[in-house]
Amino acid sequence: MHIQAENTMLTKHYLPCIQKKFAAQNIPCEMTQLHKTGPKWIMYSSMGLELGLSVVVGFLIGSWLDKWLGTEPWLLLVFGIAGIIAGYRSIFRLVKRVQADSESGQENDSPSSS
16 A cells, blocks of 8 residues: 655654554555655646636625625626636746746756865
8 A cells, every 4th residue: 555645743643553554454555755846747737727716716706795795797806806816826826836946956956066
């Protein structure tokens, strides 16, 4: 059995217990650590999903509030724009994280001159 775990306080405590339980039942158990950034393709594939969901949720909340308060179309526009801004903000943060990871990876790959 293969277990993937994030580096958190709970996994540090419970994973050894789980591994002991599998060992007692003679089930091979291999554990790997997931990096905080995760595989790059997951981060890239989430970009479109985050943008799309932010926009859709913003428009749905605005539409619902407009119907409830009778202020059509103003809250739809406000929350729609807020959803678009939130989506682009999440993409900007993701691109920044990818750039920081690639820069730190390049620094680790380059040989030191000392």
